[in-house]
Amino acid sequence: MEYVVLGRTGLQVNKNGFGALPIQRISKEEAGKLVKKAFENGINYFDTARAYSDSEEKMGAALADVRDQVIISTKTAAQDAKEFWKDLEESLTKLQTDYIDLYQFHNPAFCPKPGDGTGLYEAALEAKEQGKIRHIGITNHRIAVAKEAVLSGLYETLQFPFSYLASEEEKELVKLCKETNTGFIAMKGLAGGLIHNSALAYAFMCQPEYSHVEPIWGVQREWELDEFLSYQDKSPKLTEELKTEMQKDKDQLAGEFCRGCGYCMPCPAGIEINNCARMSLMLRRAPQEAWLSEEWQEKMKKIEDCLHCGNCMKKCPYGLNTPELLKRNYEDYQTFL
Ligand code: SF4
Numbered sequence: 001m002e003y004v005v006l007g008r009t010g011l012q013v014n015k016n017g018f019g020a021l022p023i024q025r026i027s028k029e030e031a032g033k034l035v036k037k038a039f040e041n042g043i044n045y046f047d048t049a050r051a052y053s054d055s056e057e058k059m060g061a062a063l064a065d066v067r068d069q070v071i072i073s074t075k076t077a078a079q080d081a082k083e084f085w086k087d088l089e090e091s092l093t094k095l096q097t098d099y100i101d102l103y104q105f106h107n108p109a110f111c112p113k114p115g116d117g118t119g120l121y122e123a124a125l126e127a128k129e130q131g132k133i134r135h136i137g138i139t140n141h142r143i144a145v146a147k148e149a150v151l152s153g154l155y156e157t158l159q160f161p162f163s164y165l166a167s168e169e170e171k172e173l174v175k176l177c178k179e180t181n182t183g184f185i186a187m188k189g190l191a192g193g194l195i196h197n198s199a200l201a202y203a204f205m206c207q208p209e210y211s212h213v214e215p216i217w218g219v220q221r222e223w224e225l226d227e228f229l230s231y232q233d234k235s236p237k238l239t240e241e242l243k244t245e246m247q248k249d250k251d252q253l254a255g256e257f258c259r260g261c262g263y264c265m266p267c268p269a270g271i272e273i274n275n276c277a278r279m280s281l282m283l284r285r286a287p288q289e290a291w292l293s294e295e296w297q298e299k300m301k302k303i304e305d306c307l308h309c310g311n312c313m314k315k316c317p318y319g320l321n322t323p324e325l326l327k328r329n330y331e332d333y334q335t336f337l
């Protein structure tokens with residue numbers, strides 16, 4: 001079994017991290033079973049967030065009796081110290097614990113620093129002093145904020161989207177984390193559903209230059225968990241065949257594409273941007289039938305109602321021209337139909 005040290009935290013975690021966002025979508029019983037199975041098979045790192053509805057509650061219930069054997073991280077999207085304390089107390093209650101191993105600022109638009117007027121970093125330091133949190137981290141989708149956070153030396157870990165589709169700049173960021181001994185937690189290792197070969201995704205993360213990278217796989221179904229567990233004893237190698245597949249994906253997904261993160265939502269016209277803006281890719285990379293259903297035809301038709309308000313563009317951390325992307329995807333969808 002391979003382990004990763006999360007930078008300066010010194011925390012040693014199984015190379016398979018458990019991303020608990022998707023357990024929001026399953027029952028408490030199913031979630032409990034999944035989390036327990038992960039733990040019983042050696043996964044010791046579980047990541048959730050205050051913003052993931054009942055994910056903390058489900059995780060807390062499943063791990064309460066083994067709390068001292070697991071590493072838990074959660075996140076706060078607080079904008080000031082008051083919200084920070086409220087979130088922290090709520091997370092502690094829901095997770096049924098009196099400390100959080102790694103507490104992360106959840107995708108802030110700026111890098112919280114002492115003296116910036118928000119009181120956020122000061123609150124985190126105080127929570128650390130009180131023993132309510134053990135380490136301070138940050139998550140982000142914006143490369144500029146992520147880089148600033150790493151270079152500030154204020155954060156022990158960075159959580160950032162990373163997969164084999166990463167750009168050169170993103171790979172540099174991963175390298176920077178190694179050089180500064182900042183833990184690197186990779187979210188979206190399957191690029192939000194665009195990568196289907198989990199063995200390839202795992203093999204990519206296991207390359208020597210990424211030995212400090214901790215991927216957290218968002219799992220919802222037992223077979224998804226089983227796939228990742230199966231790589232623990234027999235780590236997949238980057239064979240020529242897998243390398244060819246990786247190159248094919250990179251060629252197909254080169255340039256600007258929607259990652260499906262949903263940070264641009266809600267849309268005043270009710271457009272489900274995170275899926276509609278990458279429909280062309282989904283149609284070609286996943287079974288098509290579901291995307292061509294009447295329900296999806298209706299959802300795609302909503303693109304016609306776009307108000308061109310530009311809100312989505314302002315919020316997209318990848319700087320995409322979202323209305324234009326939606327238009328292109330809609331045209332392609334109609335042709336496809
Ligand atoms: S520009 Fe169109 S898609 Fe974007 S938020 Fe406004 S209405 Fe929604």
Ligand code: SF4
Pocket residue numbers: 257258259260261262263264265273274277312315316317318320322
């Ligand atoms: S348009 Fe941008 S913000 Fe919206 S879902 Fe896609 S990548 Fe995320």
